[in-house]
Amino acid sequence: MSLxxxxxxxxxxxxxxxxxxxxxxxxxxAEAEVMVxxxxxxxxRFAVSMIHQNVADAVTTVxxxxxxxxxxxxxxxxxxxxxxxxxLVERTLAATRLSPPDVTWPGLTPPSPLHHSAGYHGxxxxxxxxxxxxxxxxxxxxxxRAERVRDFVRAAGGLETAGYCRTVYTSAAxxxxxxxxxxxxxxxxxxxxxxxxxxxxxxxxxxSGRLADLDGGALGARAAAxxxxxxxxxxxxxxxxxxxxxxxxxxxxxxxxxVFGFNGKSYAQKQSFAxxxxxxxxxxxxLIDEPLGSRDEHAPGLPFDDEGTPRESLVxxxxxxxxxxxxDRTSAAEAGTVSTGHAxxxxxxxxxxxxxxxxxASSAATPSPATGSAGPVAESARPLVARMERGxxxxxxxxxxxxxxxxxxVTGLTRNGVWLIENGEVTAAVGNMRFTQSYPQALGAGMVLxxxxxxxxxxxxxxxxxxxxxxxxxxxxxxxxxxxG
Amino acid sequence: xxxxxxxxAAVQAALEAGARYADCxxxxxxxxxxxxxxxxxxxxxxxxxxxxxxxxxVGSSWGFYAVPDLSDPAAxxxxxxxxQIAAASAxxxxxxVELAPxxxxxxxxxxxxxxxxxxVSLSTKGDLLVAATAAAGAAGAxxxxxxxxxxxxxxxxxxxxxxxxxxxxxxxxxxxxASAFGDGEIQRxxxxxxxxQYGTRGWELVESLDLVxxxxxxxxxxxxxxxxxxxPTGETTLVLGGEQLALQIHESVGHAIELDxxxxxxxxxxxxxxxxxxxxxxxxxxxxxxxxxIDPGIPGALGSFGYDDEGTPAARRDxVRDGIWVGVLAGRxxxxxxxxxxxxxxxxDGWARLPMVxxxxxxxxxxxxxxxxxxxxxxxxxxxxxxxxxxxxxxxxNFQFGCEIGYEIKNGKLGRMLRNxxxxxIGPKFWQSMDMLSSETVAWxxxxxxxxxxxxxxxTGHPAAPARFTDVRVxxxx
Numbered sequence: 001m002s003l004x005x006x007x008x009x010x011x012x013x014x015x016x017x018x019x020x021x022x023x024x025x026x027x028x029x030a031e032a033e034v035m036v037x038x039x040x041x042x043x044x045r046f047a048v049s050m051i052h053q054n055v056a057d058a059v060t061t062v063x064x065x066x067x068x069x070x071x072x073x074x075x076x077x078x079x080x081x082x083x084x085x086x087x088l089v090e091r092t093l094a095a096t097r098l099s100p101p102d103v104t105w106p107g108l109t110p111p112s113p114l115h116h117s118a119g120y121h122g123x124x125x126x127x128x129x130x131x132x133x134x135x136x137x138x139x140x141x142x143x144x145r146a147e148r149v150r151d152f153v154r155a156a157g158g159l160e161t162a163g164y165c166r167t168v169y170t171s172a173a174x175x176x177x178x179x180x181x182x183x184x185x186x187x188x189x190x191x192x193x194x195x196x197x198x199x200x201x202x203x204x205x206x207x208s209g210r211l212a213d214l215d216g217g218a219l220g221a222r223a224a225a226x227x228x229x230x231x232x233x234x235x236x237x238x239x240x241x242x243x244x245x246x247x248x249x250x251x252x253x254x255x256x257x258x259v260f261g262f263n264g265k266s267y268a269q270k271q272s273f274a275x276x277x278x279x280x281x282x283x284x285x286x287l288i289d290e291p292l293g294s295r296d297e298h299a300p301g302l303p304f305d306d307e308g309t310p311r312e313s314l315v316x317x318x319x320x321x322x323x324x325x326x327x328d329r330t331s332a333a334e335a336g337t338v339s340t341g342h343a344x345x346x347x348x349x350x351x352x353x354x355x356x357x358x359x360x361a362s363s364a365a366t367p368s369p370a371t372g373s374a375g376p377v378a379e380s381a382r383p384l385v386a387r388m389e390r391g392x393x394x395x396x397x398x399x400x401x402x403x404x405x406x407x408x409x410v411t412g413l414t415r416n417g418v419w420l421i422e423n424g425e426v427t428a429a430v431g432n433m434r435f436t437q438s439y440p441q442a443l444g445a446g447m448v449l450x451x452x453x454x455x456x457x458x459x460x461x462x463x464x465x466x467x468x469x470x471x472x473x474x475x476x477x478x479x480x481x482x483x484x485g
Numbered sequence: 486x487x488x489x490x491x492x493x494a495a496v497q498a499a500l501e502a503g504a505r506y507a508d509c510x511x512x513x514x515x516x517x518x519x520x521x522x523x524x525x526x527x528x529x530x531x532x533x534x535x536x537x538x539x540x541x542x543v544g545s546s547w548g549f550y551a552v553p554d555l556s557d558p559a560a561x562x563x564x565x566x567x568x569q570i571a572a573a574s575a576x577x578x579x580x581x582v583e584l585a586p587x588x589x590x591x592x593x594x595x596x597x598x599x600x601x602x603x604x605v606s607l608s609t610k611g612d613l614l615v616a617a618t619a620a621a622g623a624a625g626a627x628x629x630x631x632x633x634x635x636x637x638x639x640x641x642x643x644x645x646x647x648x649x650x651x652x653x654x655x656x657x658x659x660x661x662x663a664s665a666f667g668d669g670e671i672q673r674x675x676x677x678x679x680x681x682q683y684g685t686r687g688w689e690l691v692e693s694l695d696l697v698x699x700x701x702x703x704x705x706x707x708x709x710x711x712x713x714x715x716x717p718t719g720e721t722t723l724v725l726g727g728e729q730l731a732l733q734i735h736e737s738v739g740h741a742i743e744l745d746x747x748x749x750x751x752x753x754x755x756x757x758x759x760x761x762x763x764x765x766x767x768x769x770x771x772x773x774x775x776x777x778x779i780d781p782g783i784p785g786a787l788g789s790f791g792y793d794d795e796g797t798p799a800a801r802r803d804x805v806r807d808g809i810w811v812g813v814l815a816g817r818x819x820x821x822x823x824x825x826x827x828x829x830x831x832x833x834d835g836w837a838r839l840p841m842v843x844x845x846x847x848x849x850x851x852x853x854x855x856x857x858x859x860x861x862x863x864x865x866x867x868x869x870x871x872x873x874x875x876x877x878x879x880x881x882x883n884f885q886f887g888c889e890i891g892y893e894i895k896n897g898k899l900g901r902m903l904r905n906x907x908x909x910x911i912g913p914k915f916w917q918s919m920d921m922l923s924s925e926t927v928a929w930x931x932x933x934x935x936x937x938x939x940x941x942x943x944x945t946g947h948p949a950a951p952a953r954f955t956d957v958r959v960x961x962x963x
Binding site for chain 2: 043044045046047049051052053054055057058059060072074075076078079080084087088092095096098099100102103104141142143145146149150153160162163164166192193196201269270271348349398399400401402404405407409410411412413432434436437438461462463478480481483484485
């Protein structure tokens, strides 16, 4: 990350200039909202135990949404000189005038102060909130990322390794013609890697607001231990199995719940399983979207959304009862409620989704049973495994796709390690299996036999999204295929 | 306006900073997208993006840097930064990197385009989507959606080996979707395909789709599916429509023959491949009816170009011939590692992303039959078409697909409509069971192929026709 990329006020100035350009070109009746993002992303990628792709980019994007005479259009540009901004305004204005009437325009966000971070105590007020922003992460160099990769590779003890170390810095500002004007910045880091042993893979991944929290050596050692323990897998017949899902696998559940279940547009269009106020999950399940972080955790996201609505924590499920879905201003208007601060560039089309979901860990601190050596079981999953008479320990889920959005029946595969558990002990590695499972049913009343006592921060494939997931002990998981078909 | 000078400046700066090879892509892209719901426009978006991406090879390590600034100083700084990043890569080095030969080319290319899609007014586009979704709604859809997209990309490529290539690619496409809500489930029908049909063509492609004319039938079929019997469970003869077979090719052949996957370069994310390079030229992938080609030169197909993002000219190549695996999708560095003498399949989804091995047009050559002949020759089986869901393992072996609609086949005729049809299998076993193949080929476009970290969205094409497979497990349910 270059020193010059850490700048203050640049994005807010750009946003204000575009709002003024719109006023000059279209008059005071035009409703304009402008989101300016400067994203500096760097990703050091390794495979076959070498760095084979090492990339960085720094891009400022100006997005404009314009509503005029009952019609709406959006535009964006990466050309931020005077001509580029003028072109954006003229193009979007022309598109607005040519567009069909928009009967769903929800109006602009009124001037609103930003919320304080739940977990970080150094927040300011109204503007330039840092929310635990770590400047060292924003300034991370290719060498710092490469060092963590080197540590991961070395700790794997000669096993083939692959993965990435990523740092992202975002500085953003929002302004609209109703007077809302906010800015913020965030940094995040993530590392995700596998170790490979005779066709068996083990995984370790972690997200944080601070690169300094990522220990490549510890992650590499964990991945290698899993890979070694995954060798010589047996093939099990399809069927319903009791399972312990490790945090990496649980993150996939949170992802699908977010995209298809707690999506305000899907909810408004009756395509979601979510029913507000209904007992839809086991009473042990509480899901909270935390874009501002929690418990002294460095904040993962910007403190406002693409419509300028301040972000704050949103309880999606409290003790098994569905409480809320995510809304932008459009879906909120359709549902007769208010925005929850989940607008994005794509939310009008694809719907607003939670992007920082935490499955609350169990408050009952259960000590991990003593283990003689590093095995395949993640520390947070050990108490759950110890209680399982016969079932499967699943590290990770892969290529999950929804068969029916209403019931959220999902098919996918296990990946990066499956083990047979008998009487609380790992007795065999198991080959990867296909599953076809309704996610809400899997977490329904009586189906959750235990939740781990620690939520692990895990990155999504896209920066700007992450999950906090504990291990999860479920009564039944429908495995519908194995390596033979 | 040419941007060769900026690209050359970036390359020169990378060389001066220690690179032994460098290339640069300057790209300027205009996009338009529009969506509608139930007779109203939902979103109109018009974007512009411009920038350059520099790739530098220092010793045996790569670096890449991209900026949205086309000034000469910015280009030079980007070239230097790419070389610095490459130097950091040497912290965890690999074996020496060579590049498969590529003749220096100075060339210009543009795809055929009768009606400039950016020249069609937004009101015309909006009228089309409003009419199509209104027609679906009037025919009984509980939710009618439509969307279209346009991409106009100009690209200038310069390499330190002497390439100077500019390309102008215009792409567009559209689709309409009708959903019917039942008691606890949703049925959806799409026209003409799951995500719409797309190609390297002008607006004439969208006009040819007849969205308005087909929307009512989609609504009627979606409603009929709510009360149709479930797809039976068991092993049977499966006939797939061309749209579904296109995605089958994409997932179980196209990705499997990507050389970077085969070499393990995507192991942690996209995955590897079940294919072993030592068996290239001898491994039986499918039945003798299976002939898969890699052809980025198909006019109008979504994966077409004149030159890939390493400057290699588009060339047709066999991937599977008479059922035997004979070719891969390769780039210059991966080809050199594998000892192959061809590349030509490296692409990036924009100036800010590293070019990598991607599908172009990967498709099935036509067979000797028609769909009617295939149905008539089937005593007992299931016909499925139009993708609804897809999932495949990280080695591209174990797949499960869901389709929007199915029909019984009894005694050579289509019977009852079937809802929630799914099928599952293992790639080579499935392809080896293909015993009939239609000649009715369509080059389906897939504009949403994900790969890479940071993620990239690729545009790929897949010529495909209806085909029959035996002893396939169908009706997998949760």
